[in-house]
Amino acid sequence: SARNQASGEGTTRAVPAPQCSGWGEKLMRLDEFIDRFLVGEGRSGTGYLAQHALFDQLPQLLSDFTVPDLCSHGKLQHMNAWLGPGGTVTPLHFDSYDNLFAQVVGYKYIRLYDRAQTPYVYARAAGGSGVQAQGNLSAVDAEAPDLQAFPRFAQAEYTEIVLGPGEILFVPSGCWHYVRSLSTSFSISFWF
Secondary structure (H helix, E strand, O other), rough: OOHHHOOOOOOEEEEEOOOOOOEEEEEHHHHHHHHHHHHOOOOOOOOOOEEEEEHHHHHHHHHHHOOOHHOOOOOOOOOEEEEEEEOOOOEOOOOOEEEEEEEEEOOOOEEEOOOHHHHHEEOOOOOOOOHHHOOOOOOOOOOOOOOOOOHHHHHHEEEEEEEEEEEEEOOOOOOOOEEEEOOOOOEEEEEO
């Protein structure tokens, strides 16, 4: 398990810190993150290890799973971990890579919006810094949209699914998607 593998490693992880407004980050050891946000008796706040290259820092975790064949033969570009409690959200956005999104532990609610829905999702302009720099993030809260500010969003069509342990979802490059954890969960994205 990630908890057992992380014990005593002494590695630090950059994770969003709940005491910061927005998506602030705080460095902490992975075992501390797990105790504080996932399993500890004194759990507090919400932390989300999101889109993190965990397997580069803890390569011993690679023995716990197999990279899908579709991503082999030099096609794999990035492999990221997603670890957090229920209620964590990845806002509506698209990625520049095809993605095999594997759910390892827990459940996630996912909405997929085809590229043809782009005129309705109010993409933020590229520029600035941080997560908004790429121009791949929607200005709309997918589950609680402000239809006064974003009226075309009411026309956006989507498919919704719940992804469970052992299931993999293919998300094509450019496909808008929104993700919310329904329980404590661990996922791996294989970008190719």
